[in-house]
Amino acid sequence: MTTAGSPLVGSSGRGRVGRRRARNRERLVSAAAELMAEAGVEGVTVSAITERADLGAGTFYNYFQSRDGIVDAVVAGAVETLGQRLDALTQGMADAAEIYSSSLRHLMRTAVTDPLWGRLVVRLGIAHDQLIATLGPRARRDLLIGVDSGRFQVPDVDIATAITFGALLSAIHAHLGSDQASDPSGVFAESLLRMVGIPAEEATEITQRPLPPLPSLEEARVILGGDAEG
Structure with a gap:
């Protein structure tokens, strides 16, 4: 018993x-x-x-x-986990333009398919440094890969990172405030590829390729190993 x-x-x-x-x-x-x-x-x-x-x-x-503690938890749940999934998705990609494009398309598409996430990101981007600290280094890393490989023509990587981040927030805000039903993620990524020096026709071709699905968070952590733990 x-x-x-x-x-x-x-x-x-x-x-x-x-x-x-x-x-x-x-x-x-x-x-x-x-x-x-x-x-x-x-x-x-x-x-x-x-x-x-x-x-x-x-x-x-x-x-x-405190309230700051739960804000950090929200950022971790909404943004850091997505960042890890993007890291895992692009880890095996060789072309810097495809890496940059895939990340931008997924970020914009997430805002389109999950408007609550999109509104949260826009709000956090204005008021909370943790969002910039989470996504900013990833954007900078992707841009550096393009510059170092000769793929991107960027005079200042830090300025290009700020433009990328600002453009993302502005594009999300504009889309959520409009009545457009179409997904602007391809056009958004194409515009930024052209900004970093990819020729127009090639930028169009890259952003019209089938977009690989994001791995789950569990799959991402397996792909990334210990780097994604925490």
Whole structure:
């Protein structure tokens, strides 16, 4: 007969508690992401987050020490994980133009297919340095690959990185504010390829190629190995 103090029961109880905690944390992060997409980082309060998540006001502090902590969690969930998936997708690509184009097309397409994500990225880009710190180095790396290989003609990589990031946010904002149903990701990537010196006809051809699907986060972490852990 199994007693209440047996390891089996203790393990089961801990498992239930762990699952409940994971669900509550996910509800808080999802609520924060929705509110940040609507009102920006500065417009979000802890009480608004717990109300949207339908959890007690004190529950928040079981998971996060401050509002900044949950903002970081939102960025990690919405942006860093996508960055890891893009890293895995492009890791085996040899052509810098294809690497740059594929990343741009997927970022824009994600905003089109998930408008909440798009609004969140635009809001974070204006108000939160972590978004720039997450995506900026990746854009710079891709541009450097193009410059070092002679594929891109870029006089200043840092300026080109800033232009890439600013263009992404502006294009997402413009699309979400319009009534256009078409996906602008190809045209967006083509425009930036031409900016870095790819001839017009070639830029069109590259951005009209079938876009490889993004690997799942789990697949990405296997492809990237220890670099994606955390």
